[in-house]
Amino acid sequence: MEIIPAKPIRDLRLLGGHPVLDFVNTVDSRRDRWGPDALQTCGDLLEWMSRLELVSAGCSIRLAKLARAHPEEGREALDEAKALREAIYRVALCEISMSDADAADLKLIEDGAKRWAAAQKLTLSPSGAIVWSQEISHLSAITARLASSAVELFIAREHRRPIGECPGRDCGWLFIDHSKSGRRRWCSDETCGTSARVRKYRAKHS
């Protein structure tokens, strides 16, 4: 079997339209094959969170250093985040198919979001505004941050478009359909859309 190398975090395409769907899309394919998974280390996860502005660059570097100094805690934080990612994926599919989500998946997301809310502190921002502090000081808070973002996505039903799933071969990425028609089919028309058209054309003319 061909081994497909995982893409570096900086090369991942951000097509989900929401950080949480881009988080789910860190698995390169969920159809026809599974993987590769771009999140190989806790450092990858933190680099990705910094890219999506879920943590500041400084915080990402600080936590990555912590993960290297305590590899077991880093591995645990990564495993926990990946378990959450898969729960978010399954819940999103349930939203798409309008079927009941698994209670354990919902609980995992809910518990993380509650942990995040409980750890927040009111602070004075540099501009003088009172804000909730957004800094993560422990590796164990990474998943809580992501879960909180997932809840924001799922409950924002009045204000957002539906979640879609790309039917492309070796894809299955999730995205928010921001298209005018509300009928966006592919994660990207240039990749999955084009290859599907090419396959269709070849099948027709062979």
Ligand SMILES: [Zn+2]
């Ligand atoms: Zn696709």
